[in-house]
Amino acid sequence: MPKKVVIIGGGFAGVNLAKKLAGNESFDITLVDKNNYNFFPPLLYQVATGYLETSNITYPFRKLFRGKKNFMFRLGELEEVLPQQKQVILSTGTVNYDYLVFATGCETNYFGMDNVAKHAIPMKTVADALQMRNTLLERLEEASRSTDPVERKKLLTVVVAGGGPTGVEISGMFAEMKRTILAKDYPELKGADGEIHLVDGLKSVLAPMSEKSQQYTYDTLTKMGVKVKLNVMVKDFVNDTVHFADGSTIEAKNLIWAAGVTAMTFKGMPEEAYGKGKRLQVDEFNKVKGLEDIYAIGDTCIQLTDPGFPQGHPQLAQVALQQGDNVGKNMIRVEENQFPKAFSYVDKGTMAIIGRNKAVADLPKPKLFFSGFIAWAMWLFIHLISLINSGNRIKTLYNWMIAYFTKDQSLRMIVRPASKKL
Amino acid sequence: MPKKVVIIGGGFAGVNLAKKLAGNESFDITLVDKNNYNFFPPLLYQVATGYLETSNITYPFRKLFRGKKNFMFRLGELEEVLPQQKQVILSTGTVNYDYLVFATGCETNYFGMDNVAKHAIPMKTVADALQMRNTLLERLEEASRSTDPVERKKLLTVVVAGGGPTGVEISGMFAEMKRTILAKDYPELKGADGEIHLVDGLKSVLAPMSEKSQQYTYDTLTKMGVKVKLNVMVKDFVNDTVHFADGSTIEAKNLIWAAGVTAMTFKGMPEEAYGKGKRLQVDEFNKVKGLEDIYAIGDTCIQLTDPGFPQGHPQLAQVALQQGDNVGKNMIRVEENQFPKAFSYVDKGTMAIIGRNKAVADLPKPKLFFSGFIAWAMWLFIHLISLINSGNRIKTLYNWMIAYFTKDQSLRMIVRPASKKL
Structure with missing residues (x-):
């Protein structure tokens, strides 16, 4: 009997694992996702700014795995895990597993700030990117009708929170669009003064990168007209005003939230399995602590066994891809009565x-x-x-x-x- | 002083008129549309079926008229006309006009059937096409999870109401997709028996075309597996069942409504200006009956002065394009102290x-x-x-x-x- 592998989430990690096992008769794969397509998060910001179409960075799972007889796709969200029964309850039915793999990624973290959660624009999913595009386009239209210069400035001012790659990329894009497109296509806005702010709580942008990269990025963004504000945390977003912890404020209708992510918890999973940032704690084989036959890969897990990464790996595409790959290979190794290999990240x-x-x-x-x-x-x-x-x-x-x-x-x-x- | 021309609606007629006047200093054009883009209705069905992307058949008005100094775009919906004051009230503010042009097209006509209006899928706008695509894809997913063959058949059965080009095109497309894609990408549906029905109240499909075209289309669709049902009117759509006037029924979750359109009425316009199908009655210059300086072009108007078309022109792209063009030319002629020319449709x-x-x-x-x-x-x-x-x-x-x-x-x-x- 083939082993039933149920993978929750079809991002980098989940798809890479499924690819490893697809076509291998020792396994029956069920890939579960709340969307019917895989997408490429690094280019989401280009969808949000109108440079790429959704279809350029998405692809239907069923087409991706077409012809693989041991592959099944199931549209649905995970609602509960029953480790005793080896079952998962989805929004669309119940599925049995021999191996369960969490590849559920992360979601936007608003750090408990209700107003930010309500009114800021997140940048984590395709749905977010499309909403950002629509919202910003509507605000441009509104600004071009507005006769009140104060209101107009608020409509045209964008605060990007989070100086990681997404924040840097999107504020750079806005700076270029402002220069090349706005004047041409919105003649009504000639002379209107919207601003682009990039803010971060740390002392530099692109925190995990080299100092040279940080400095080059800071200088370049500043030269492009982006106002970079560091060492400052967003505290609230009310009445079209972004409030910072140091008491300063920026008046803006548009707050783009790329300032943090968090993993998700699921009903049925023991509390002690979760570590920092709600990430599932896994061993060197990505098996979840204290559970049999349940694995976690990618952004949603934290692995403290890799000597090079005593605090766990960064939540990056490369880690997710490599973990998906390694878990897949290990499943095959075990089937072939070989020993699994510990995960080791190649940066x-x-x-x-x-x-x-x-x-x-x-x-x-x-x-x-x-x-x-x-x-x-x-x-x-x-x-x-x-x-x-x-x-x-x-x-x-x-x-x-x-x-x-x-x-x-x-x-x-x-x-x-x-x-x-x- | 340039004449202020306000065009309501940026379809074939409205855009063609705006193109005629764009760059001509005798006019200031304001194009009003509830969308910020023009779209190409003849290919909507390909967006709905996943062959084309929205962006292939749409284009932003601001980009289309970029650099034309006498062109303004205004996002908004027409709420009221004040002919005395020569003003229109939009959802986004008030605009003055010297010439007002209705190029408002048509909307889906459900002929007063509430259940059809509520549950059928229309095919008139980009938003409709995207909703159709999403809905049908979700129903395929639902069917592929279903274990009840009766339920599954209902999910997979599509009734297309309306044997015009849209109905013919979309049912033909479904027939091909069923044959080429379904089996490959939805292995769970092997052997499931959804049906494709095309129904119309008239005695043939493509009613305004030649008998040869009608016969070829009927034969081809039938050969492709579409069940064509003629001389029959939809009466109701309840509990996943399409009811026809002759008492027959088809069980289906999916009713696609391409069976009729109607023009729209607007507050402030005199009732006697409207003719058959709520179309604005216009003279040979497309001026609305009984009103000064108000014109109507395209699907939303009816013109009984063209000798070749005593019942009015068909509601086709060609008519809209040619009327937009003629009204534009006439406005220029009048500015240049020439006589306007009567519209004459070239089929x-x-x-x-x-x-x-x-x-x-x-x-x-x-x-x-x-x-x-x-x-x-x-x-x-x-x-x-x-x-x-x-x-x-x-x-x-x-x-x-x-x-x-x-x-x-x-x-x-x-x-x-x-x-x-x-």
């Missing part, structure tokens, strides 16, 4: 894009730092080849080329599916 | 696509009928060149080529913007 470097011809990249071995055009070309190339299939690569490349040569984007339609209850 | 023919290598086309002069591959190639070519700009043409061509050679589509993501109130 391939980190990078962030700031704007046109501007990016930073840190490579670990040999320790190298790149910036400017060369880092930018590396960033584009690596993100392009990391897309899930050639169709998405071609369409993304096309959109990037048009954007590069025209200094423009065209995906500026405020589109929503009809909300009729059918 | 360039009608066509409909049924499926892969299958279409019909009627040309009026010389009277010719084409079917099969040649009509299909004509249809593709004409629809491709009719798209609004080269970017959309390239992307559409790319998606069509992929679809043609792979017999597949990939735009199968259930995507919705987040619905958080910001």
Whole structure:
């Protein structure tokens, strides 16, 4: 009898694990996701800003695993785990497992600030990105009708909270759009003075990167017109005003929240399995502490056994991909009566894009730092080849080329599916 | 002083009129639309079925008229007309006009059937198309989880009401998808028996086309597995059952409503201005009956002065385009102290696509009928060149080529913007 492997979540980690086991007759895979598609989070911000279409960075699971006879897709959300019965209860039914794998990722963390949770724009899912695009486009329209300069400035001012790659990338993008597109397509806004702020609680942007990268990014953003505000925490967001812990404020309608993530807890899982940031504590084989046959991979787990990473791995795509891969290989090894291998993370470097011809990249071995055009070309190339299939690569490349040569984007339609209850 | 021309609606008619006047210093144009983009209705059904992306058939008005100094875009809906004050009240403010032009098109007509209005899927707007795509994809997922064959059949059965081009095109598309995609991507549905029905109240499909076209279409659809039911009117849609006037029924969860449209009435317009189907009655210059300086063009108007069309023109893209053009030219003529010219419709023919290598086309002069591959190639070519700009043409061509050679589509993501109130 093939082993029933149920994977909850089809992000980097979950899909990589499923790919490892797909076609292997020793396993029956069920991939569960609340969406029917995989998506590529590193380019979400380009969907949010109208440079890429949703379809460039998404792909249906069923098509991805087409023809794999041991693969099943199940649309649904995890509601409860019954470890005794080896069952999961989904919003769409109950499924049995031999191995259960959490690849559930993270969600936006508002750190308990209700007003921020209510009114800030998150940047974690495709739905978030589309809502950001629609909201910002509507605020541009509103600003172009407004005759009150104070109101107009608030509508046009964006505060990006969180100086990680997403925050840097999106504020850089806004700075370029302001310069190249706003004046051309919104003649009503000539002379209107919206601002772009990037704020972070730490003492530098891109905290986990090298000092050189941080400095280059800070200088570049500042030169592009982004007001970077460091060492300051958002405390509240009321009446179109962002309040900071140091008492300062910025008047803005638009607060983009890229300031933190948290893993999620699930009913039926023992409390002691969860560690820092609600991440599931796993051993060197990604098995969840104290449980049999339950694994966790990617952002949702924390592994304290890798000697190079005593505080756990960073929550990065590379870790998720490699853990998915390793858990898959281990499952096959065990089936073949071999010993599983402990996970060991290979750091391939980190990078962030700031704007046109501007990016930073840190490579670990040999320790190298790149910036400017060369880092930018590396960033584009690596993100392009990391897309899930050639169709998405071609369409993304096309959109990037048009954007590069025209200094423009065209995906500026405020589109929503009809909300009729059918 | 330039004349203030306010155009309500940016479809074929409204955009063509705006293009005529854009750049002409005798006019200040304000284009009002409830969307910030123009779209191409003939290809909506391909968005609904996942062959094209929204962005292939839409384009932002601001980009379309970029650089035209006498052009303004205003996002908003028309709420009231004040002909005495020469003002329109929009959902987003009040605008003055010298000339007001209704180019408001039509909306779905449910003929007073509440249950149909509530539960059927319309096919008139981009929002409708996206909702159809999401809904049908969710029902496929639901069917693939279902263990009850009766329930499953209902989930997989689609009734398309309306045998016009949209109904024919969409039922043909479903028939092909059922054959090429369903078995590959939904292995759970092997042997499940959903049906595709196309129903119409008239005695043939594609009523305004030639008998040859009608017969070819009927035969082709039937061969493709579509059950065509004619001479029958939908009466109700309750408990997953479509009820017809002749007492017959079809059990189905999916009723697609492409069976009729109606123009809309607006507050402030005199009742006697409206004719059949709520269409505004206009003279040979498209001026609304009994009103000064108010015009109506496209689907929303009815003109009884064209000798070739004593019952008014058909509600087709060609009529809308030509009326927009003529009204624009007449406004310029009047400014230049020339006489305006009466509108006269030039029929360039009608066509409909049924499926892969299958279409019909009627040309009026010389009277010719084409079917099969040649009509299909004509249809593709004409629809491709009719798209609004080269970017959309390239992307559409790319998606069509992929679809043609792979017999597949990939735009199968259930995507919705987040619905958080910001």
